[in-house]
Amino acid sequence: MSQSSLSEATARMQVHSAASRFSLVYQPVISIAAGKRSVVAFESLLRINGLGAGEGTVQFITKAESDGSIVAVDRWVLSQVIALTRARPRLSVWLNTSQLSIAHPTFVTDALAAMKAGQVVGQVSFEMTETADADEKILAKRLEDMKVQALTVMLDDVTDGFAKRGLLLSESVAGCKLSRQTTVALLESERVRAEVQQLVKVCRRLGKRIVLEGIETTDELRLAMDLDITLCQGYYFCKPASPANLLQYPQMRPVG
Template sequence: MEFPESIKQQTCRDCLSGKTLGFEIKMAFQPIVDWHKQAIVAYEALVRGPEGQGAGWVFERINDDNRYYFDQACRVKAIETATRLGCQAYLNINFLPNAVYSPETCIKATIEAADLYGFDLTKLVFEVTESEQIIDKNHLQRIFSSYSKRGFKTAIDDYGSGYARMDWLVDLRPDILKLDMQLIRDIEQHPDQQKMVKQVVQQCLLQGTQVLAEGIETRGELDCILALGIHLVQGYYFAKPELEHLASVPFSSL
């Protein structure tokens, strides 16, 4: 994917000058759990509007003119808020690959934000968001490679929906693969879903990718996921996203 030179120069100038989106964003955080350890190992940062409006409200206001600034603003806001709240776990940040014209250049604001607020760079995980179509897999491979060389972890979000297919998993080799909630919903009642998840788990074992099941809402779903060999989990069963707050998980009552 190639961006015109004029756009590259303009976006860099605007980023350095603090160009705003025209509306405020905030972050909600949802815990990611290692069930074997009975511990929260990460928080996913989820964008919200100024009054806590959902991600849909925010994305309605994103277009080709402000996509780059939005991607940068989300990273900085996630790091700033997580640091202010005392986050010591990994921080999962969604990013828009179509807003990244150069991985090496576009990561500078992230590094500067982490340095400014004192957040450990080695605890950043970058997730490919499902909110826009990925039109260039090679471009995404370059982003993943660049981020990995810098010590960041990478993740494919919502695997099993949209563009996410086995060939993407094999070619991109993310550190973490997050199974889409549609694969998880009532999985204990559907052998076909279980078979699909087994195949994904086997491939991830071969290439050293961790599997995370997101969207878990019931004990039945959790038990089935654990039986399939997955111990990284996320969903309303553990905790809902909370605006500008690091939610806890009541392990003793689950």
């Protein structure tokens, strides 16, 4: 076994032993098109039990990206999402996935095989996160492979961190998301607003989706409407919760 394979095997064992500390919560992505609200998907969000949704979880993910164990974490998350969606054929989940996992030599191939085995291809999409910095050429190749296999990829937090904004022009990417940080900045900065208006125009021209995250107030919702952003997410609509606490949404109700 090569050193890299050995390191990944070790990481998988560490994640497996720590998995009892992990849980997933889900938050709906809401369409506000034509003045009507409807759920188009749910984003899965990793939680480390005992740490909550704040800096503790962020620090865990940062450490996992720095030591390479994030690939094993993302594999675990995918396995949980597949198990959830198998029993809920109306459910669509957007899965946060590190750039390091997308760039990994076997992650995409293994993910596709697992989704095919679970018969959930088409129900699971990927949000490529911006908190790590992977090689853009390798990412572009992996994204092309995912496009060929009809796997949908969104760019997460496209104005933050190590977001590969240039990849948004690729036919392999379905769209992008703007973070809570950007939502706040939009209310405070004309420069940010002008940049986002231009981004919206590009997405519209290319037929790509754009989601405004972190909406918590009526003013922020009005901002999305003013910018002609019709996909939204945030506490204003629903806080992240376990599937058992989201049964008001028909997509979350198991079938059979």
